[in-house]
Amino acid sequence: MELWLWKFWTYSFLGLLLEKAYAAVSPRRGGARRCCLLLPLCPVYGLGVTAVLLLPPQLTQSPLGMALWGGLTATAVEYGVHVWYECLLGVRFWDYQGVWGNLRGRVCVPFSLAWGLLLAAVLPGLEQVLTPLLEKIPPEVTYAALLVFTADALLSSRVLLRAGDPEAVRVPLIRMREKRAA
Template sequence: MSTNFYVNFIYFIMYSVIGWICEVIFCSIPEKKFINRGFLNGPLCPIYGFGALIVIFFLTPFKDSIFLVFIFGLIVTSTLEYFTSYAMEKLFHSKWWDYSNNRFNINGRVCLLNS
């Protein structure tokens, strides 16, 4: 991971926008209408930006092993999603996502099939 603040900021914005686009497409197609998946007033989902930075930072040492990148990537991103869900529920008193109806979920906060 680059120690340059500006490079990391660009990564954060870029992956936040890409994540937002993917979420909007994934949710809008079944509904046949536009569904804004961001909680901000713009095309950003910060969890994807933070997730990308964490993945870059933690997984770079394992870049030569696709298996370790996959396993540690699954663990790191699922942990981020779990704690983000918990924090947002406490801060906003609302569930932003719920995997309770999916198999292999942990407290409805993360789901192995989505990880």
């Protein structure tokens, strides 16, 4: 169980870095942080990769299988998380309405293909490196991290419910820096 928590948190953090890289090169997105927590984590990525890792191995053994089944799984998770954010928290962190092949603005074909290709290209090698490192983390550290994560999730959810705006969970220092840069 502890290993899966660390995988979730690690891939959530790597997802944040991916979001930052995409925002830096995308003229439409600017430097926006699209996550629901104050911590530097994008849980949709952690949930998506965790779901892919839980697929039966025979589906993901080959790069083609990983791209197909991994991409479909990550897309399904992205859709479900979007519905959860929208219905339970009253916010939309992303909207693919203008993108070809979108489904209610929650997922779209180009990003589904991108997730599949990225998973096939990176995940097997990354897992070989990360898993042995994450297995060495002491249980006490895991429990402390879980307490911090849970407190952040509760606080962030409350803020989002009250504000109804995804910008509400952006760290004030980041908002100030972005205002000065504009």
